[in-house]
Amino acid sequence: MTTEASIFAVGDVFIDRDDPSTAFHSAKEFLRGGDVLFGNCEGAFSDVWERAPSSGSPVVAPAVNARPLAEAGFDVVSLANNHSVDGGYGALLNTCATLAELGVSPVGAGADIAAARRPVVVNRGGLRVAFVAYASVFPYGYEAKAAVPGLAPLRAHTRYTPWEPNEWQPGLIPRVTTETLAQDLTALREDLRAARERADVVVASFHWGDFTRPYVLTDHERRCARVAVDAGADIVLGHHHHMLRGVEFYRGKPIFYGLGHYLFDLPRLRERLAKDGYLSATGPEDELALSRRFGEYRIQPKEGYPLLPFHEDSRLTGVAVVRVSANDGPVAVGFRPAVIGPDNEPVHASPGSEQWKSVVTYLERCCAEERLATRFVPRQAGSGLPEDCVQILPEDRGEGGGA
Template sequence: MDNSVSLCAVGDVTAFFKDPESMFVHTGAILNEADITFGQNERHYTNRYSEEHDLMPGVPMTEVCPLEHAAALKRGGFDVMSFASNHCMDLGPDAMLDTVAALRNNGFTVIGAGKNIEEARKPAIFERKGTKIAYLAYCSVLRSGWEAGINRPGCAPMRASTFYKQIDYQPGTAPAIITLPHREDLEALKEDIRKVRPLVDVVVVSFHWGIHFTRGVLAMYEREVAHEAIDVGADLILGHHPHILKGIEVYRGKAIFYSMGNFAFDLPLSVRKAREKRLEEKFFHDVKADSEYAEWYSWAPDSRRSMIVKCRISNKKIEKASFLPVLINNKAQPVVISGEDEFQEALEDIKELSTSQGLNTRFSTEDREIVVGL
């Protein structure tokens, strides 16, 4: 009897503003086949607030749609979803808790956010075919006060500080950017891993982190945090937030997916322009919208590349890590790449993203998957 356990993971997911049932028409079967499927939730589901009128002070924008849209996420077959997000408190604690409740009511275990820090740090533990797997989630892209506290809703923090160092004596030259993890957050994270490690066979840790819309570049703190998490017992690191793919590292035989990119995350041009007009400021880094994609997905072209991470657990450890390369179509739907030329482009892209950051990861191909050499 085959006792291997299959895991799937994807990056940023939102229930679409319109026709949310269409999100997973091309990928739902794959996501539902896995024994455990993970996704990062990036949108509020509530009927009591709106982006136009109810943002917290100093917040430029958020992601919110009607409560009933959350049910469409079930088509993605998710077992566990993180809401450790830079948007988790955009509308205040009530909207965040509405969203957590909506996700739970639709059958998902929620990690990384909650009514207090204990709930936000609580792992999700699953047992499949005699193997136990734990999931933890943290956010590095946090506004002040949005971290959960003893009696305060929020998300589990893994913050970092930024410093600029002049590296050339000539005035006006670009500085080195140094990011260092908050030690109290990192120590708490490591303690969470240590606590759950004896209870399970595999530990998966999710991070909402990184530099968005900037090709390739990893912030210094990401590698330090990922390595220290693995040093104390993490078996797999799943990253998201940059809205584009980033490189993959293998450290001590464990895979680190620094960013899985967007997965199912619509952004109609009409929504984007309404935000820009209301704010009288651009927050989209001068992204040029392709007219073919404007109705559903006005992200930059790089944001169309995505992936479905797949891991196989055998003998109670991850023995294979791979991904299916994905392209997002003009209806914001993720579609697994089928063409040979597109597949080779995806392979070369992930190689370049990795080597550009000094990550000497080995990649191979097998049955239309790109395999990470552990």
């Protein structure tokens, strides 16, 4: 039996370009070096689809566009996100079938709630790695039910209260807190405990957070990450923010709050927004409202980046790498920095290069802004991490320590 393996995880992946075969041309060699590769499939691959009534701007591409995921070595992808049902129930089921035919296991969505909650277990030489996935951010109606397709939900109610309890403050930005739905927390705990019984290592993926601002984490993210670890998760992976978020350790388990984009094509944005009426302005008041909401982080076309209409911070990306053991769970944690180029391809950076430093510095700021007790250090000998990774350690561990 294999005693250790490397789990590679990336953020949003979706191929929607004129020549899908060009996807991952630079990153493929590194990605295929992991024992298990995971990503968040941010859309539907289907030749037949019908826009879901509650969708924003649908993210749907032909089924053939999914092939590069298999060619890059992806073993498991999450469909628990805010775009997986954009093309309707039929397109979601087509996506699941297409991925499965390619040898890529979808998780977090399916033909009913039982399928959406069912873990995927990957076996590598006898080492069993289970994946479960849930979404907290998605349009109404995307959640699966007893006999209805959809995703596995982890919802929360949002509460708005004034910062100062002793005075009226009309129009001021409030304190925002959340309360996770009890039934969803119960389901999360049940699913993770069930996965724990079937596997040596458990990975939990979540679609959550605030994509309108950099660095920030919500109380929902922090709370649910800890609930997941307490219920049996060895690794927590976050998605949805479009930009990287911080990393921390809880009970020795790594929490990657947000892995940002990796290769997420979003072409013809101006045309799409005009057609769909999503995040677009029809007058001065709408324009002012969008500016107030997003500021410089508004999703809009960016010169020189036709497939990536997001803030320049979203071009900083990489691969989370966790070395795991059947007996000890995570034994080493790292990150391989990459920068997305104008062709929307992630190019992995060499240690010490300006690109490499820019990603590490950004991750350090993400942790500093949210006061996450985490350090980024050169890869330690004997860690088992790839040579070009930065190693991630809890702040209170010595450099000889592990994860």
